[in-house]
Amino acid sequence: MKFFVDTAEIDAIKELHALGMVDGVTTNPSLIAKSGRDILEVTKEICDIVSGPVSAEVVALDADTMLAEGRKLAKIADNIAVKVPLTWAGLQTCKALSDEGTMVNVTLCFSANQALLAAKAGATFISPFIGRLDDINIDGLELIEDIRTIYDNYGFDTQILAASIRSANHMSECAKIGADVATAPPGVIKAMANHVLTDKGLAGFMADVEKAGIKIL
Numbered sequence: 158m159k160f161f162v163d164t165a166e167i168d169a170i171k172e173l174h175a176l177g178m179v180d181g182v183t184t185n186p187s188l189i190a191k192s193g194r195d196i197l198e199v200t201k202e203i204c205d206i207v208s209g210p211v212s213a214e215v216v217a218l219d220a221d222t223m224l225a226e227g228r229k230l231a232k233i234a235d236n237i238a239v240k241v242p243l244t245w246a247g248l249q250t251c252k253a254l255s256d257e258g259t260m261v262n263v264t265l266c267f268s269a270n271q272a273l274l275a276a277k278a279g280a281t282f283i284s285p286f287i288g289r290l291d292d293i294n295i296d297g298l299e300l301i302e303d304i305r306t307i308y309d310n311y312g313f314d315t316q317i318l319a320a321s322i323r324s325a326n327h328m329s330e331c332a333k334i335g336a337d338v339a340t341a342p343p344g345v346i347k348a349m350a351n352h353v354l355t356d357k358g359l360a361g362f363m364a365d366v367e368k369a370g371i372k373i374l
């Protein structure tokens with residue numbers, strides 16, 4: 158499973174990228190607003206760090222303006238994936254940009270039917286939002302499973318990009334289901350390293366290091 162990092166914070170991207178943990182980046186208007194940076198400028202900076210797909214989201218609601226925005230975003234770098242919402246206008250934009258050879262990430266997906274439409278419209282990525290479904294007591298992971306089944310049934314090559322990931326547990330569950338990509342905030346990716354028995358085991362080893370005076374350097 159590929160790891161995308163869900164942030165527009167340059168330092169966090171650089172830190173994870175140096176460890177080989179970043180196969181791509183996703184942003185959205187809220188993350189861009191949080192960064193306090195100009196969207197074109199910060200997106201270019203991210204594309205200079207990461208060679209994999211970098212999602213940059215349109216902000217218009219109608220298809221003509223979305224397409225114009227998408228074309229402008231696509232000019233930032235070769236690895237831009239234009240992110241469009243899963244609306245009818247978003248699907249029209251997805252089809253037009255995909256036909257032009259631009260990668261498209263269709264976002265705000267909350268149902269298997271929406272994912273089916275995105276695949277038909279030629280999406281490179283579909284972004285089902287797990288956490289926001291869990292927030293309203295609908296099992297977000299079940300949606301990932303359903304989309305995996307549907308895409309495999311018909312050989313769609315749209316990649317399932319599990320999004321709105323809120324916990325390390327979501328990451329391993331997505332990997333078990335067979336999501337192609339999971340995008341998560343830097344804190345969630347780092348939290349994957351944590352285990353209470355690792356902490357306990359290390360404390361025990363350190364006590365023995367102290368007791369026996371073990372030194373390596």
Ligand code: E4P
Nearest residue numbers: 163183185288289320321322
């Ligand atoms: C990713 O593409 C989405 O923008 C992001 O994962 C949304 O996450 P949230 O529901 O935690 O805001």
